[in-house]
Amino acid sequence: MAQHSPRELPEGDPFGAHTLPYGVFTTSDEPGRPRVGVRYGAYVLDAAAAAAAHGSAYAGLLDRPSLNPLMAAGRAVWQAVRSEIPAWLEGPYFHPLDEVTLHLPFEVADYVDFYASEYHATNAGRIFRPNGEALTPNWKHLPIGYHGRAGTVVLSGTDVVRPSGQRKAPADALPTFGPSQRLDLEAEVGFVVGTPSRTGTPVPLADFREHVFGVCLVNDWSARDIQGWEYVPLGPFLGKSFATSVSAWITPLDAFDHARTAPPERSHPLLPYLDDAGSEPGGIDLRLEVTINGETVSRPPFSAMYWTAAQQMAHMTVNGASLRTGDLYASGTVSGPEPDQLGCLLELTQGKGPWLADGDEVTITAWAPGPDGARIGLGEVTGRVLPPVG
Structure with a gap:
């Protein structure tokens, strides 16, 4: 089950609000549903759930088993999604990093x-x-x-x-x-x-x-x-x-x-x-x-x-x-x-x-x-x- 937002990160944590890297994860209760997550400290933000809850136009790009659909959407979309993420950090959409399974984040072409x-x-x-x-x-x-x-x-x-x-x-x-x-x-x-x-x-x-x-x-x-x-x-x-x-x-x-x-x-x-x-x-x-x-x-x-x-x-x-x-x-x-x-x-x-x-x-x-x-x-x-x- 998703956890509440970690309000504060340890000082100097390299995965704070200025970083927000993307990955793909599954949880023990939904092992067959890989989707896009965003790392925030020692937690993973369920970006698909957060986007859907906030009515984001990009929710469909995040509820996918790889980053490829988001990546293919182009820079304007990358910037728009990144600009929305800070608002999602306040919600109950987090999983402890050590409780999820991470997957290869994108389908490698060449x-x-x-x-x-x-x-x-x-x-x-x-x-x-x-x-x-x-x-x-x-x-x-x-x-x-x-x-x-x-x-x-x-x-x-x-x-x-x-x-x-x-x-x-x-x-x-x-x-x-x-x-x-x-x-x-x-x-x-x-x-x-x-x-x-x-x-x-x-x-x-x-x-x-x-x-x-x-x-x-x-x-x-x-x-x-x-x-x-x-x-x-x-x-x-x-x-x-x-x-x-x-x-x-x-x-x-x-x-x-x-x-x-x-x-x-x-x-x-x-x-x-x-x-x-x-x-x-x-x-x-x-x-x-x-x-x-x-x-x-x-x-x-x-x-x-x-x-x-x-x-x-x-x-x-x-x-x-x-x-x-x-x-x-x-x-x-x-x-x-x-x-x-x-x-x-x-x-x-x-x-x-x-x-x-x-x-x-x-x-x-x-x-x-x-x-x-x-x-x-x-x-x-x-x-x-x-x-x-x-």
């Missing part, structure tokens, strides 16, 4: 992963190509990315089975097959597309807010030994596609207005479709934290990313590829210049390990500065490594 941190790309390049240039010649001219597997995007809290595949160390004459021995995490930030675009029509930088509904955390699990053998010449495949974890909560893009920041200074001129000089600041000041079994191993700063989410969207569509409601694209590993700001074990251990062991639990959290000293939260993304099958 999944694209980028490689947008200069620090990560440089560090990884030095490990993978010790005798060559750390950055590839194209890296500062375009946001590099690859298409991943939408069907293995999983909800935070889903266990991740250690993948098996082909591996070949430099000293081996032939590849071998078996469980990955170099399983890694990648702390990333994801962007969820709401409004689709037409095939053949590129989406310009200026239309970023019209298409991107919200932001979530991502762990793009990586089997480095499988990846290292397969990724030349076509790029990541089985070393990545076994699982990508996302948060249960999608924080609206508009919640980060006070956290917008200019990206790092670019050292190369950009082609017009990527040139964001004079545009709204494209960076977001997100502070990530990565823990393994409860121990903090890194605090990567998203503000250090060379390529912005708007530039990634523009590049992803410049050839005429369309956006679809439910598209997810991720930033690539978030890393900074300091030793405690590296977003994966590949960098943290300089490629030497130790790597993730069976039973290890990885958690990524993040927050951004909001108005009046508030913190804007992103739902955590957690996963535990299970032994290989067989």
Whole structure:
């Protein structure tokens, strides 16, 4: 049964009235009725029930088993719904967070992963190509990315089975097959597309807010030994596609207005479709934290990313590829210049390990500065490594 509204949240709670992220939940008394909820502190607002009780024109978009209908409705509707939510916080439409079941909040259409941190790309390049240039010649001219597997995007809290595949160390004459021995995490930030675009029509930088509904955390699990053998010449495949974890909560893009920041200074001129000089600041000041079994191993700063989410969207569509409601694209590993700001074990251990062991639990959290000293939260993304099958 829904509870009365939590009148006050603990000071500094990142899921207050300035955040209001969306998710999908069910309750024990209605396990077959997933619908849209809004996180408020340690509670879930039943947005469908609240909207119906208040006579909202958008109630039908919220009494649905995924966020896709709301996301497809477009930015004007997103803003209208968000403007109504504060009035709903006063009613008896709440459930304790620990008493509901959360579900994957949106139906994933396509999944694209980028490689947008200069620090990560440089560090990884030095490990993978010790005798060559750390950055590839194209890296500062375009946001590099690859298409991943939408069907293995999983909800935070889903266990991740250690993948098996082909591996070949430099000293081996032939590849071998078996469980990955170099399983890694990648702390990333994801962007969820709401409004689709037409095939053949590129989406310009200026239309970023019209298409991107919200932001979530991502762990793009990586089997480095499988990846290292397969990724030349076509790029990541089985070393990545076994699982990508996302948060249960999608924080609206508009919640980060006070956290917008200019990206790092670019050292190369950009082609017009990527040139964001004079545009709204494209960076977001997100502070990530990565823990393994409860121990903090890194605090990567998203503000250090060379390529912005708007530039990634523009590049992803410049050839005429369309956006679809439910598209997810991720930033690539978030890393900074300091030793405690590296977003994966590949960098943290300089490629030497130790790597993730069976039973290890990885958690990524993040927050951004909001108005009046508030913190804007992103739902955590957690996963535990299970032994290989067989």
